[in-house]
Amino acid sequence: MRKKQVLIIFTGGTISMEKNSQTSKATIKDNRSELMDNISSELKNITLISNQFSLKPSPSITPEDMFNLAKLTQESLDNPEIDGVVITHGTDTLEESAYFLDLFLNTKKPVVFTGSMRNFSELGFDGLSNLVSSILVAAADASIGMGVLIVMNDEINSAVEVTKSHTLALDTFKSLEFGPIGIVEQENVLYYRETHYRRLNMQPINIQSAVEIVKAYSGASSLILNLLIDNGVKGIVLEALGRGNVPPMMIQGITRAIQKNIPVILTSRCPKGRVLDSYGYEGGGNHLRQIGVIFTDNLNSQKARIRLMLALGISDDLTSVKSFF
Ligand code: ASP
Secondary structure (H helix, E strand, O other), rough: OOOOOEEEEEOOEEEEEOOOOOOOOEEEEEHHHHHHHHHHOOOOOOEEEEEEEEEEEEOOOHHHHHHHHHHHHHHHHHHOOOOEEEEOHHHHHOHHHHHHHHHHHOOOEEEEEEEEOOOOOOOOOHHHHHHHHHHHHHHHHHHHHOOEEEEOOEEEEEEEOOOOOOOOOOOOOOOOOOOOOOEEEOOEEEEEEOOOOOOOOOOOOOOOEEEEEEEEOOOOOHHHHEEEEEEEOOOEEEEOOOOOOOOOHHHHHHHHHHHHOOOOEEEOOOOOOOOOOOOOOOOHHHHHHHHOOOOOOOOHHHHHHHHHHHHHHHOOOOOHHOOOO
């Protein structure tokens, strides 16, 4: 039987960091060959190839990097010899890159993001076990058609649902509302539920990265919204309160943005649940719906921003943007 072939794309993050001997702080190190040497003995039935896309801490990964990573991954998956792709990434913005690829890729082949919370020189470095589990998931037939996945701490999560929930803990990646979709138990990949997200295959020629997030809080005004509009923002994601409501003082800025053809997308600062137009008071969800704000279901603001950047890359027509939410 033909061995499965998995491509590992390295982008950086703590999995590619070690402690600097002078400062004792974690810094980037090209440890690809050490990582590959350590895992290959564990995975004799899978052919591994690797590629260094970047060596960046993930706060330095830009939307343009995500776009280039998505294109490289699509090209790799179009090669019939490659059965799956694993991407190592810093955990801080991992959910954004993973969601970008989930929206972009046109494939049923498994694509798995992973990283580590401890660096190469720390006791209990979790990078090797995360990498091995991710490769097993990428090579498993059961992962075909599951969309982009995140594998850390032996849990499998969907890129649509997962978020980094803890600054330090090894089990930081959580699908807060519905839990993981599966687990890796030694060499076995086990799924317990399916997800039913629409595959959008959003592949614009360019992306629109002038998209900003504005958070609502008690007493918030339109100051930031107006500054963004005056500085040429092309799309705004509102991280609203509760069910999707904002303080009344934000309405002027929101209305002004929509009048200028700038889409305003509604998310909630609550970590779980959907936004809906339940409230009819000034600044309530129904008021926002009436002035043309676009609702997102239960996406968090950083993922809604990724989706808006891709949608605006396809067209800045508000009806077209709305069709992607
Ligand atoms: N700050 C690191 C990064 O995102 C965290 C990590 O990789 O775990 O690059």
